[in-house]
Amino acid sequence: MGSRTRRPRAANRAADGARRRVPMRLLLPTLVLAALMAMLMLRGFVHSEILADHRIQPEASTDKVPEKILEGGPVIDTRSGRTASMRVPDHQLVLTFDDGPDPTWTPKVLDVLKKHDAHAVFFVTGTMASRYPDLVKRMVDEGHEVGLHTFNHPDLSYQSERRIDWELSTNQLAITGAAGIRTSLFRPPYSSFADAMDDKSWPVTQYIGSRGYITVVNDTDSEDWKKPGVEEIIRRATPKDGKGAIVLMHDSGGDRHQTVQALDSFLPGLQAEGYKFQNLTEALGAPSAHTRVTGSELWKGKAWIFLVQASEEATGVLAVCLAIIGGLVITRFVLMLVLSGAHARRVRRRGFGWGPSVTEPVTVLVPAYNEAKCIENTVRSLMASEHPVEVIVIDDGSSDGTARIVEDLRLPGVRVVRQHNAGKPAALNRGLANASHDIIVMMDGDTVFEPATVRELVQPFGDPKVGAVAGNAKVGNRDSLIGAWQHIEYVMGFNLDRRMYDMLRCMPTIPGAVGAFRRSALERIGGMSDDTLAEDTDVTMALHRDGWRVVYAENARAWTEAPESVQQLWSQRYRWSYGTMQAIWKHRRALVDKGPSGRFGRVGLPLVSLFMVVAPLLAPLIDVFLLYGLLFGPTEKTVVAWLGVLAIQAVCAAYAFRLDRERMTHLISLPLQQILYRQLMYVVLLQSWITALTGGRLRWQKLRRTGVVEAPGGPVPHQRTGSNDRRPVA
Known part of the structure; x- marks a missing residue:
């Protein structure tokens, strides 16, 4: 029996210290938010809003006065x-x-x-x-x-x-x-x-x-x-x-x-x-x-004056930023309500169509990395498709037997392509090279489609100007509180946004969970790029700049497994927000593009920058001023203002749920989402900004999956037994 090596106590202490150390992703945003609150506190202090006492003593006797x-x-x-x-x-x-x-x-x-x-x-x-x-x-x-x-x-x-x-x-x-x-x-x-x-x-x-x-x-x-x-x-x-x-x-x-x-x-x-x-x-x-x-007392006084002046200037800037974020939030809500309603009326009116019905087979690409718990549900949902499909599962160096699970299913029309781990863009390009058809559907390995999803997704290609189509991604595991919050975000934020951007003809992102592309359009822009961590946003912007139209298909529903822990949610949104910033920076020259292809640069890129980067970055000011108002007044006006903003969001959310034909019961958690979930998203975006400004690099991070998601009303997932549940031997 081999002897065990004991770790030195110093090493143990070092490891314990490393575990206790506050992660930089938490420390920097926390310090920034703490600095904002400190500035407001100092400003409130010097404006007699904090510790002020306005009581006046009534006249008393003069017996003790000489x-x-x-x-x-x-x-x-x-x-x-x-x-x-x-x-x-x-x-x-x-x-x-x-x-x-x-x-x-x-x-x-x-x-x-x-x-x-x-x-x-x-x-x-x-x-x-x-x-x-x-x-x-x-x-x-x-x-x-x-x-x-x-x-x-x-x-x-x-x-x-x-x-x-x-x-x-x-x-x-x-x-x-x-x-x-x-x-x-x-x-x-x-x-x-x-x-x-x-x-x-x-x-x-x-x-x-x-x-x-x-x-x-x-x-x-x-x-x-x-x-x-x-x-x-x-x-x-x-x-x-x-x-x-x-x-x-x-x-x-x-x-x-x-x-x-x-x-x-x-x-x-x-x-x-x-x-x-x-x-x-x-x-x-x-x-x-x-x-x-002279001496230290003088410098203490000067330091005090400096801090007060800095807080005055900073608070003035914060007030301007608060006005900006207020304007952006209201503008976005108005645009979403008006344009999403117009989008719904347009696509649902009798006689609406994109052109000739699309009936030819399509290729579905499923990039997969360690998706053993989900991949069978994904592939079987495609087999139930009402539209003829060729399925290519690209195993990107999985170590959990993902490829073997698919091969053991022996399903007709399903192929597995293996490659060494190279990332999602490389996997999609490998699948594109092996595809047999002119329309390419892309989905994630943790997503399941409804039977009608592929058919609904590819119909807009009846219009030869359409180069890509965004589907309707939905949260499948919405029973938990964090899942319900993401469900609200998907329906209200992502899908209302896509309706709005569709009407403005500047859709910024084809979701990785459910999207379709014209093969010739992808080949013209060089396929999927690994320049950013948001390859879906990157490729969508590239298609716009190449002159293609990108649209939204509301009935092409896909059910995806959302992160079930705060840590995994943080990792996912950090990657999304940072990748979006990378894509915006990569395509910044779209602002000066000429002709019809320049529409995205004139309209889409500014809106994406304002609504998806600037507004979320400034949005914490709403909550900072809310907290300040609750603590130091005017409390009633502050509560009324916050309830007003919540009411506007509730109206938008209810409208979005109505358009997507979702049950309103999940909106019960909306107030709590605004208090807790939104703060997490703020800090994630702030961390992304800090990473971008400091020149940091972010790597892909694999999320843990449970395989619990299936399409509503779909077949019961096949339960693997025996050899089908094998894992590779190390």
Whole structure:
């Protein structure tokens, strides 16, 4: 008995690590989607859509507030345990502006201040300073002072000390990133005069002082936010008897044109009376409230501003992309509904025909690689055909006895051609070289035909301009949830699409499961190509460019075995989407083709690129914005919008099922398909894009088959016994 070799522990650990490693096909799309959500979260954060608190505390008692604060000035200093207040000297006015900077009104306020050689204090919120850092820098550069007004503008009397610290530090971070400074000035949101301090706001003021800030309220309120008129704003802002004052105004939060107009009259008028308009520290004769920031703190601020600006730009781009995808989805739905209905009416009206009835025999090519579980059902379904057929099974180097199973059936008109494994295109070309007839039907080794399928499929060749015909591929194993989802996709997506493209005369794909070709058309374009992983799409585009017409035969039904696991579905769709991109790129010169053959380049290729590549790539934005809306609002509008999109899809799906005479019961799973299945398809396409952009190569991947599919109403598959179930000996 031979000895066993033990794997080293290091090798075991390496193997375990490899098994646990996240596949790149999952990692990259996941990172992209996570980045999109992060950008939206940051955007929502700086727009006060996340963590915003708009509650306002009602008035409370003043029992705990020191009398000297209630009767003192608007500048309150509680730093280092002090309890002091200060007033501005006579004939000194400190203009203060809250809630900015605003991209419309702050520049106009700054222009008026510069015009009249006046300084002011701007109490900026972190949200606005993060979004408009250039305005904060302009304030500092032109000699104005900047103060904190929190980040999200909440009533701090409702907030915990931790939240207060967060509001201050984030507000300070935005100012540092914008202007490279720290400030010691602070104004609480919703504050007014010193005598309005109460038992709820006073503890907050004390805590703010312990963090090193001077609290600044006001003693003259212009009430410009009410927009009472220019004259009234000036009257309310003017102190009496030449006294000094801190004047409250606003440069953000709404239409401030009255504020700007009032300021332009207010400044020269009071300057003529001997008033000076200075910064707070200038008026008080105190050191500047600004401290220059250097080192890591400065770079943290700059990084914050950069990320916010990037999120703003990215969100703007995402919004444009969302509008584009919305337009594409609606356009596609409208085209599918209108044109598929027209297609159904055309082919079903009495007297419709393609020309003389096609009755001559045809050759059916069945490329097969390890299809032992399915091949007998496939071949026997062809034997039940109502149309005379020659069947050629091309065994592409199978290792499971596929060829032997067919040979042991000893069915008349069925031949087996063996070759070393060379891929599906090579197998089809080998079959084409061995075909005896002028019309070639191609099908997959896991597919079964109905008795009428071949007859229905070849009738359009009565028109000599038709070079290829697409059949109606259907999911045979639709009893599972994943099978039902693919069934909806086949009926709604693929078949409605084919009706639409047929009417537009730019069918992009003859499905590998059921398609027919004029032999002379295939020979003119050089047969099947292995340049792409979507040889069916590649050959269809080549036929269009050669001037042939490609049509859809709705009654040529074929039942195929769809992937039954997420892994196999992923592999199949990854290959499809990547192969489609390859085919589009290969035939990109169709855009400049001339004459009738250029129709595909003018109409088909752009539509295929938009509907099959661009739209699915952008479609995740719908769900990203849906999730964002559900979490952060407006929730009701978001739900209504999503239900509206689902309703449109349901209408299209129901219409497609009606045209294909399918039972509507499978549509029960449509909402779940939109939530789960569609996300998988998004990530698959995103992975295909990443593979294409990075120059990656994708190989053919064989899907596992079960052989459970048979044509409805067809004969019971023959059960193999004895020697017919043999497998090759290694």
